[in-house]
Amino acid sequence: MKIFHFSDIHAGSKKHFRQENLLHIIDEINNGGYDLAIFTGDATNEGQRDEYELAREMLDKIEVPLISIPGNHDARSGGIKLFEEYIGPQNGVKVFGDAVVIYVNSAIGDSNDGRVGRVKFNMLKKALNDHSDKPIKIVAIHHHILPIPMSGRERNVLANAGDLLDLIQRADVDLVVSGHRHYPNVYKVENTVFINAGTASSAKTRYGDVNSYCTIEIDDKENKVTTKRLNGQNTTRNFKRKSKRIFTEFGDREFRAVQLSNTYFSESSSFLSNHFDQALKSLKTLDPDLLIHCGGIVKEGTPRDYDFAIKQLNKLDLPMIFTPAARDINYIGYHLFNQSFGELDQSFKTDKFLFQGLSTPQYDSSIGVVGESERKVLLELLKDSPQDFRTVFLHHNIIPIPHSREKGLLEDAGDLLRELVDADINLVLTGTSYHPYATRVGETVIVNVNSLSSAYQRSRFGNSFNMIDIYEKAIVVSEVNALWGEHRFLGIWERNER
Template structure:
């Protein structure tokens, strides 16, 4: 068994921001226990100043284990990234031990809190993952987080290309992604990737009255991964993950429900609106796919004015059967807030036998940034509790997982808390529609499916304009992306349902 100590955000400085007693307590504990090596995921110093690096260099030498240290955004301040290499070590690198490899990255941007794995560095990471593909355990370490975190206030300071990085890690069967940055310990399983955030080891700034902590990662010989959040108070939070082997799932039983999910039609008279593609897609939806329910996840029109809504209504009245339409940020610009309700109505909860669909409004006036809000979060929790005996699908416009080929700005400003609510309450399915690209990822037990643009030319999808087809069987959910022009399909994901859905005639 391999034992790893994961520390982060020590923020070594000469003032009270650095809690030296917490650092001493945690380092002494690490030295006394049987750890194979230690990883520090950045913010070694508080301001990247020379005297802080001198102090930090001395403090890190007290760790009596092999040590990997990578820079954080605070270390890169004041051109501190050059001092990092002088006093600490290389900004990027590889550490090997037996059948394990750690690839660490400098994700910082000088003088910004945000992060990025830039073009050349992204290519380097890909090359290293290919070079060490034979390793049984692959760990990628960087400072910045990949997915929104709970209890961090306003969601910002993510990796700008988090969607691309996450996609790369999943494609190369990376075991662990470990990071720090937001001073909140958290563990998620994203498909078969375990994402481990560290709290802060010795900084005064903790969140929500928490205390300093570090993570203990144990990698067992049978492939299981155990993560423990160890606080200086002695409190522990433990999780054990079993990484399953890749298997092919075959749907069993009769299909229970079929959903067509679309987004970003952006109906208008602008050249970017592809009217013919939307017409063809609607014809295919009606004649070929014949869904039980059509869900539009926002940005129905390009701008919230009357003639665009009239035009959009002409299109969507052609779709047969049940529909749910929720507003996106472009829908409520100008007069759109009132026009949306006049044409499409206020989105309401819809029950269909054993299934319930819960729309959550995230769009705000005149900004692509969305929010659920504290009251909205409370309502979401209440709905998930009320309908826990049904198959619950939550509908939103804004994405809560990063989208490949998109600059991630934390488009849902309270996305960390919303994601935690959805996963902790085990929502059965989440459908979103922001970002112009189709992607589907399971976080914990909750599949999250984002729709690409059905008829807007300014999208980010190499597959072209598309919509999603989601089939629900008694034991699994299957999601396909359908190319809106030619009808070709691509598998987005297959996930087992946590509780078998009964079939009702």
């Protein structure tokens, strides 16, 4: 199957619309032997009727089967009804031979943010179940699910991106295509390839880029994804289709780390002392080489809470490193953290292993940021490290987490994720959103941990911590219930080699 994917034409904007570029792209669609074209939104710039008339005139020139979905600009000025009048249905399911394409409107009227509400989420879930036998399953949505690099402040993502990511992986979807951020990007997450198209014909590109589109070729063995820019620069990536690995031999275990977060040390009811004390008993039997606290150490950055935290942590006789959350540095917590635990960016090293901390919180804000200078220092440090296995740990999540409204992302999550994946970092540990989750992006395993002893958590499994066993050939991540010590697997992945 051969698919043409384009997005964000923004027809009608006198300042931004490059009609000649769109006509060039349409000519490529009609003469390139494509089985299907998918347009992932922003047909117009302001959702006005005259813009929709021009957009339909352009899209009507496409001579292959076309699927179109609305974007956030199409939902401006009440334009979402005009989309149905001029372009087509907002949501739907189309079958093309061995493939099914499920497309969903994620736009919110007069907002740049996105959301797939309960009805549409259930429609997507049912369609994936009904067509589970299809060899090729494709989901099309305007808003990106994973953060995009080179696109500025990462704050207008899908509100329920984590739930969509989880559903897509459980349903073994082959491809997810999207647009919105005007910069092309491709990731493989487990067995699913996420393809973000740049803008086809808007002058508002990112990072000095040019207009672009994507082509996708699917056969029995691989998905071939090519980003094509109108200046002639093409980038092709080949991804094996639905590869599954049965592990029979892990080799020797080389390291055991325990990841925890959101202890919420305080003398308030928010701190569940029994959960913490029971978790201590489990930790002693597990005999880890290192404890990694991914933030949320105290409820508030006050002397009283920090004094209480030190008293509790003194019960542990294990190597431990910390990174702060926003609550750890509020009030005078910034000084108390240094006084109690040391530097903000902590690390642990052996001959084979590096665990490097990255402080992301800001004063009196739940939003995290790293910054270009800090990312550059981090990447140089990781590049120059002699250790074969490299881990970065921080508080804020860099991929969306299920069962939470997606507001915990770093401002520069797209840039950090892209850089860590491209650097083949083995493991990234995060500690926000109060829900456990683990997956692999590219060759990088990313693990989020639940709350250990806070009354606030989102898992039916209960408060917990993660146990990460690093073997010669595999990484095994388990969640351990804080109160009862029960274990469950979050995932097993083959180790990537540096």
